[in-house]
Amino acid sequence: MTPEGMHDLVRRLYPLCRSITGDGVRATLDVIAEQVALDRHEVPTGTPVLDWTVPREWNIRAAWIRDPSGRKVVDFADLNLHVVGYSVPVHRRMPLAELRAHLHTLPDQPDLVPYRTSYYTETWGFCLAQRVLDGLPEGEYEVLIDSTLADGHLTYAEHVVPGRTEEEVLISCHVCHPSLANDNLAGIAVAVAFAQRLENPRFTYRFVFAPGTIGAITWLARNDPGRIRHGLTLACAGDPGVLHYKRSRRGDTAIDRAFALLTDAEVLDFTPYGYDERQYCSPGFNLPVGSLTRTPYAGYPEYHTSGDDPDFVSAEAMSGTLAALTRVMSALEADRRYVNLSPFGEPQLGRRGLYGSLGGRSDAERAQMAMLWVLNLADGDHDLLAIAERSGLPFETVADAAGRLEAAGLLKGDR
Amino acid sequence: MTPEGMHDLVRRLYPLCRSITGDGVRATLDVIAEQVALDRHEVPTGTPVLDWTVPREWNIRAAWIRDPSGRKVVDFADLNLHVVGYSVPVHRRMPLAELRAHLHTLPDQPDLVPYRTSYYTETWGFCLAQRVLDGLPEGEYEVLIDSTLADGHLTYAEHVVPGRTEEEVLISCHVCHPSLANDNLAGIAVAVAFAQRLENPRFTYRFVFAPGTIGAITWLARNDPGRIRHGLTLACAGDPGVLHYKRSRRGDTAIDRAFALLTDAEVLDFTPYGYDERQYCSPGFNLPVGSLTRTPYAGYPEYHTSGDDPDFVSAEAMSGTLAALTRVMSALEADRRYVNLSPFGEPQLGRRGLYGSLGGRSDAERAQMAMLWVLNLADGDHDLLAIAERSGLPFETVADAAGRLEAAGLLKGDR
Amino acid sequence: MTPEGMHDLVRRLYPLCRSITGDGVRATLDVIAEQVALDRHEVPTGTPVLDWTVPREWNIRAAWIRDPSGRKVVDFADLNLHVVGYSVPVHRRMPLAELRAHLHTLPDQPDLVPYRTSYYTETWGFCLAQRVLDGLPEGEYEVLIDSTLADGHLTYAEHVVPGRTEEEVLISCHVCHPSLANDNLAGIAVAVAFAQRLENPRFTYRFVFAPGTIGAITWLARNDPGRIRHGLTLACAGDPGVLHYKRSRRGDTAIDRAFALLTDAEVLDFTPYGYDERQYCSPGFNLPVGSLTRTPYAGYPEYHTSGDDPDFVSAEAMSGTLAALTRVMSALEADRRYVNLSPFGEPQLGRRGLYGSLGGRSDAERAQMAMLWVLNLADGDHDLLAIAERSGLPFETVADAAGRLEAAGLLKGDR
Structure with missing residues (x-):
């Protein structure tokens, strides 16, 4: 994607x-x-x-508020945040004064609609912009929430x-x-x-x-x-x-x-x-x-x-x-804990082609240091993240070194 | 008081x-x-x-130094610091030169009398202000320490x-x-x-x-x-x-x-x-x-x-x-170690009235956070002090939350 | 010495x-x-x-490079760094162009001769100052390395x-x-x-x-x-x-x-x-x-x-x-772990002459503090280094205090 x-x-x-x-x-x-x-x-x-x-399961099909003139001033179809989540069904007329108890706004962000829910207390409500609320005339409003709250x-x-x-x-x-x-x-x-x-x-x-x-x-x-x-x-x-x-x-x-x-x-x-x-x-x-x-x-x-x-x-x-x-x-x-299988002194890397093989790399010195760090800290306690943390070397350089050393039979990783 | x-x-x-x-x-x-x-x-x-x-027990009734004129220039009755603690009894006449070995002053704080003791070495002595010492004329002094040092x-x-x-x-x-x-x-x-x-x-x-x-x-x-x-x-x-x-x-x-x-x-x-x-x-x-x-x-x-x-x-x-x-x-x-009795997931606080009951408090949000912290750290290792330290919440808020949770049966405290 | x-x-x-x-x-x-x-x-x-x-054991007796005129331009007898360590024997004539592959210099430090070795790869070479190399004329050179690389x-x-x-x-x-x-x-x-x-x-x-x-x-x-x-x-x-x-x-x-x-x-x-x-x-x-x-x-x-x-x-x-x-x-x-043999309360130092004996020392107060620190931390866990670290007192003062306390029978040290 x-x-x-x-x-x-x-x-x-x-x-x-x-x-x-x-x-x-x-x-x-x-x-x-x-x-x-x-x-x-x-x-x-x-x-x-x-x-x-x-x-219980909640589903909703429609919800709106009509003002005294019959105009929909808040409509779930426009924005689903307009309904308080888990609102029980309602279809009533009431004056704005009574409706206000069911209206939620953000007075400090007057153009935004808040998101509200009431999962565990049965109630209903609408969310709207403070500016819309401020423009509503007094009078009789019609509210509808066509929801179901039922076993499901x-x-x-x-x-x-x-x-x-x-x-x-x-x-x-x-x-x-x-x-x-x-x-x-x-x-x-x-x-x-x-x-x-x-x-x-x-x-x-x-x-x-x-x-x-x-x-x-x-x-x-x-x-x-x-x-x-x-x-x-x-x-x-x-x-x-x-x-x-x-x-x-x-x-x-x-x-x-x-x-x-x-x-x-x-x-x-x-x-x-x-x-x-x-x-x-x-x-x-x-x-x-x-x-x-x-x-x-x-x-x-x-x-x-x-x-x-x-x-x-x-x-x-x-x-x-x-x-x-x-x-x-x-x-x-890539992270693992390794155990150095040749932990007494440094193993002879040159004999295993782990020196010369690096010659052509621009980061040869860093790769070499990573091998030494991994060998030194491969004690079953330090994972590669810890080795990267302690050495200051990039994780990938450390992981690459561990892979090369494991391939050479010098390390054994968990899994 | x-x-x-x-x-x-x-x-x-x-x-x-x-x-x-x-x-x-x-x-x-x-x-x-x-x-x-x-x-x-x-x-x-x-x-x-x-x-x-x-x-041995030490008691003292009186102590003073009289100058050649018979005037008391240092008197235990004025200030008990004047006598070295545990001084053995003495009543003698001696020239100032000899007395000096028994006098303690603070040359750097010439107006102050030092506090001295000699609990485990038998001796006697007086403490006085350097300024007083400086004013003493030469001559024959009379010293008295009426003390007892005896089994008690x-x-x-x-x-x-x-x-x-x-x-x-x-x-x-x-x-x-x-x-x-x-x-x-x-x-x-x-x-x-x-x-x-x-x-x-x-x-x-x-x-x-x-x-x-x-x-x-x-x-x-x-x-x-x-x-x-x-x-x-x-x-x-x-x-x-x-x-x-x-x-x-x-x-x-x-x-x-x-x-x-x-x-x-x-x-x-x-x-x-x-x-x-x-x-x-x-x-x-x-x-x-x-x-x-x-x-x-x-x-x-x-x-x-x-x-x-x-x-x-x-x-x-x-x-x-x-x-x-x-x-x-x-x-x-108030400090205790608690064990969360419902430690798998958060317990449902709302069902137990531990949400709504907070509604009227001005510190509701902090009280709520304290409950979550206490539930999270009530593992028998953290005491309330540690929860207050880690959460940054006031100790009393944390202790109050623990009390409410214990009352709701969600915690068990030691003792 | x-x-x-x-x-x-x-x-x-x-x-x-x-x-x-x-x-x-x-x-x-x-x-x-x-x-x-x-x-x-x-x-x-x-x-x-x-x-x-x-x-194998490596030994060398002589090594030099003669320029086309027969002059020795590099000579091991002057400075043994001139030969790559573990160089195999060689005695040949070759043009400078071919010889260059065996010459090592430090271009950034043109007056210095580098130190190089090749212990585990058989080769030979010379090290010289970049400035010397720059002065060499083209032509036929004679090189000699009289070395042996043999069991030993x-x-x-x-x-x-x-x-x-x-x-x-x-x-x-x-x-x-x-x-x-x-x-x-x-x-x-x-x-x-x-x-x-x-x-x-x-x-x-x-x-x-x-x-x-x-x-x-x-x-x-x-x-x-x-x-x-x-x-x-x-x-x-x-x-x-x-x-x-x-x-x-x-x-x-x-x-x-x-x-x-x-x-x-x-x-x-x-x-x-x-x-x-x-x-x-x-x-x-x-x-x-x-x-x-x-x-x-x-x-x-x-x-x-x-x-x-x-x-x-x-x-x-x-x-x-x-x-x-x-x-x-x-x-x-001097470092040891000590155990205080009188660990309950402070032992009475005065009775053992560990107060008075300090009277004449200019560092009496520090010596006294060192005794208290040693007695307090002589629990078998802290060594004298740790006591010096924690007390901030000089190690020697701490060690001296431990020695005096041990002599007085108050401490037992390991070994």
């Missing part, structure tokens, strides 16, 4: 009315499935999942790229937000593009497309996360801000170290807030799962407003996110 | 001639006993205590506030210095005021009023310090300097971390010098006992001179010391 | 044509043996040593100063470089001078004079390094640069800490490059062996050129290196 292809995917997914359940999620997965094969899961309402229960299913999907080992990389994207581009259609697009790049990887890659919180909890309840060796949540992947990586709860896992060493992402300490790393890093699981974003969670003015539209994200930004992700995952694919 | 009450206590104790033994200590304890109940201990001369032996007892006292557990907090004040206000009447006053504030505490609080070094050694020899969970020596609590906390030998105990996190005291590394933390932190005991002072040991010009009088200390300074002590001890009372 | 004696030794060894084998090494050892007793070892060609094999021996020697224990200090000097003064005749001279200073040491000191790489590997193959408690390679000990100490692979051994604490050497992290610390610190051995130099390996323009002659090194610089080595080794001789 090209950079523009990612942007196109964002644009295509944008109008769908996603929520934590319902047909908007299914339609979203249909579009993703055109790009990568998906295993879809439908979990019935009422299913216990960890400390939670799968909620929670929907999520997985895309799995089988690896040479059963150890897994988890990439988790929330798919529950309606028309918000950066949060999280951009994350979905980068995940899809990354999945398409994978070829016969070492690890099994599991992409989870699930609603936030309840979706991750459902996935965790139904799966054994013990195979996850590296993971991250991928969100807000297309805004103009600089890249940020938030460490896992453990703080020193390989993926934490790799982002710090190999990318120019700003690295943040773990906090139990943000995206579904909250669930993956709960103390009972404590998985090696960080979070990759551009601007972090809730850190930009357009966050959770109609300002987060497809123009807010760019192909360039998504490409940058994809490049960092690719670089880190490539390194983790 | 009010701030002025603390200052009044300092003034009342000031004239008493304390030493490491003797009636001055007993009179001091009599005054303290008017404020808090004391268990008093009299340990006979010759009792082996750890590597030491309880010394070493006296110390404890005030114990029983707690809900047998784990103890030790607060240790030295009571062996004669007319020195900051060192350590101010420490005694703050300890008494703090004791009076305690109500049904979790820990059992043990206040030890004992002479320095030999008193602490005697206490350690006669007690099992295994119950001490937190402790400090309290000294120099009323001077105008900023607050200092010296870490225990271990350097990372809860009380060490609490002073650093919760007060604006300057935190110093442990040294095996200063007050009785030297004994409590000897390697065989290695107790979690730090030291709280304003200006640290020997750090002010008035130290161990007649300049350390009741005007050198203030009610405000003692109040500040008391406030820091109270804040730290309150936190240690 | 005086500072000038060290410089004289450098001058005397300078003309000898050393290599990794051969009579130049033996002649070098003959000169060293005039100063310190040597155990010499001759290891036959073909002997397997760790991953390597002892190579690898030669190395040890000087051992027996200690009171079997634990060893290893000081290793490479002796394979021909006329290069700093690298490593200065290191040899400092090692010899240091050896001569040792009197009844605690440790057994083993000085190894061996060719680089293959010599250290041979030594390691034939000895059990398990007794080495401290060690270093000593090289480049006489140049005008500041002292540098490179940490062992472990990075926190006693010798690593001692150089940091006790000398003004710049301390560098370990790298698997440089001198024979590469072998001693290979992961299978991982010995506590650092490296002491003035300017580090390859860090000066004269490195491996004819500029590294006896005038490049000075008696003053070698003295400075010797002083730092002596200071560190003296401290390591």
